Amino acid sequence: MSLSLERDRNVAxxxxxxxxxxxxxxxxxxxxxxxxxxxxxxxxxxxLVASYETACRIRSASPMMAPLPDQGGP
Amino acid sequence: xxYVYGIVDAPRFDAKLRGHQGAEVMPITCGDIAAAxxxxxxxxxxxxxxxxxHEQVLQSLMRRHAVLPLxxxxxxxxxxxxxxxxxxxxxxxxxxxxxxRGNVEFAVxxxxxxxxxxPACDDEDKGPFAPGTGYLRAKAxxxxxxxxxEAAARSVEHELRRHLDPHAVExxxxxxxxxxxxxxxxxxxxxDDIAPFFDALDQVRRRHPQLHVSCTGPWAPxxxxxxxxxxxxx
Numbered sequence: 165m166s167l168s169l170e171r172d173r174n175v176a177x178x179x180x181x182x183x184x185x186x187x188x189x190x191x192x193x194x195x196x197x198x199x200x201x202x203x204x205x206x207x208x209x210x211x212l213v214a215s216y217e218t219a220c221r222i223r224s225a226s227p228m229m230a231p232l233p234d235q236g237g238p
Numbered sequence: 239x240x241y242v243y244g245i246v247d248a249p250r251f252d253a254k255l256r257g258h259q260g261a262e263v264m265p266i267t268c269g270d271i272a273a274a275x276x277x278x279x280x281x282x283x284x285x286x287x288x289x290x291x292h293e294q295v296l297q298s299l300m301r302r303h304a305v306l307p308l309x310x311x312x313x314x315x316x317x318x319x320x321x322x323x324x325x326x327x328x329x330x331x332x333x334x335x336x337x338x339r340g341n342v343e344f345a346v347x348x349x350x351x352x353x354x355x356x357p358a359c360d361d362e363d364k365g366p367f368a369p370g371t372g373y374l375r376a377k378a379x380x381x382x383x384x385x386x387x388e389a390a391a392r393s394v395e396h397e398l399r400r401h402l403d404p405h406a407v408e409x410x411x412x413x414x415x416x417x418x419x420x421x422x423x424x425x426x427x428x429x430d431d432i433a434p435f436f437d438a439l440d441q442v443r444r445r446h447p448q449l450h451v452s453c454t455g456p457w458a459p460x461x462x463x464x465x466x467x468x469x470x471x472x
Contacts, residue, residue: 176454177286179345182422183460184289188309189331191242191323 240266240275240320241282242312243295244458247271247304247335257295258282266317268324271331274299275314284311296458304339306331307458334463341407341426342456344435348398348421349450351390388413391420394449398423401442405435410461424461432456 241258246265249272255263257276265272274295282288292310299305314320324331366372391413398421403409408426427435439453 175347175452177290179347179454180293180457181286181289183343183345183424183457184292184307184310185284186309187460187463188307188458189245189327189334189463190309191312191314191320191327 239278240314240317241278242308242314242320243274243276243292244299244308245271245306245324245331246274246299247339251299251303253298253302255295255298258288258291263295266320268321269328271324271328271335273314273320273324274305275320278313282311293458300342300458304335305458306334306338306463307460309460330464337464338426338459338462341428341459341462342432343459343461344425344427344453344455345457346398346402346421346423346425346439347419347452348391348394348423349418349452350448351387351394351420384415387420394446395421395423397446398442398451401438402435405431405438408462426459426462427456 243257243263247270249267249270250265251272251274253263255274257263259276259279259282261276261278263274263276266275276295289310293307296305296307314323395411395413399409399411402425406425406427410424412422414420414422425435436453439451443449443451
């Protein structure tokens with residue numbers, strides 16, 4: 165798993181945050197999505213907000229979902 | 239409270255892994271698949287270090303199993319709740335496993351398409367003009383610049399896809415408005431096709447040395463899971 169062509173760690177972090185915060189399987193239902201402490205993510209602020217909005221959209225489509233916790237960001 | 243990293247296509251896994259807060263990663267079985275979880279003592283901060291930990295657990299699991307990555311920050315209150323949620327998503331998770339098994343994701347970024355995206359300059363644009371006319375001309379120039387950048391980005395995308403797509407199972411491209419990154423892409427590549435994919439990338443770099451094309455990975459296939467779709471809940 166070390167075949168990356170890109171040596172720039174910042175690019176790798178940005179690519180990972182783009183994916184892990186905004187994509188991937190969303191388990192909603194009775195599970196909770198934790199997105200507190202938005203202000204602690206440095207390059208990920210924009211995608212984390214996007215992630216929160218996506219989660220809200222998915223939650224609003226499901227009648228069995230609990231409210232999201234307070235986002236706690238700026 | 240459990241932190242959930244991903245879904246594994248086996249009811250259990252043997253890897254001894256440490257997740258957030260040093261807790262052991264363990265399976266919560268749901269039929270033929272399992273959620274990879276660790277106990278959470280207190281809230282985790284969504285910092286890059288924590289996101290790396292999330293990815294490292296997934297990478298370790300991917301050495302032996304097909305894994306569907308969960309979005310960072312997913313918590314489950316208890317085992318039974320998590321089992322119920324997974325059972326409800328099982329059909330779409332199964333389809334994802336069938337589609338993604340044996341594949342990994344690479345992230346591609348393209349920068350520095352500057353010269354290619356510069357619009358032709360019209361002498362009539364040089365003014366001076368009355369304030370209203372100047373505003374409208376500036377607005378028109380901005381729209382022309384955006385159009386030129388988008389056309390250049392599409393052209394670069396077409397050229398890269400010509401070389402890279404034959405080695406990919408699926409792709410997802412996006413034009414980025416503003417900033418120095420013009421294009422981003424996600425490539426789903428079979429493990430046996432990683433070397434040819436890298437060769438194709440090197441070929442693109444040699445042919446177009448003026449472009450800055452970065453590639454990171456392999457990542458868990460975040461961009462290609464269908465289980466994040468709203469339809470799964472309808």
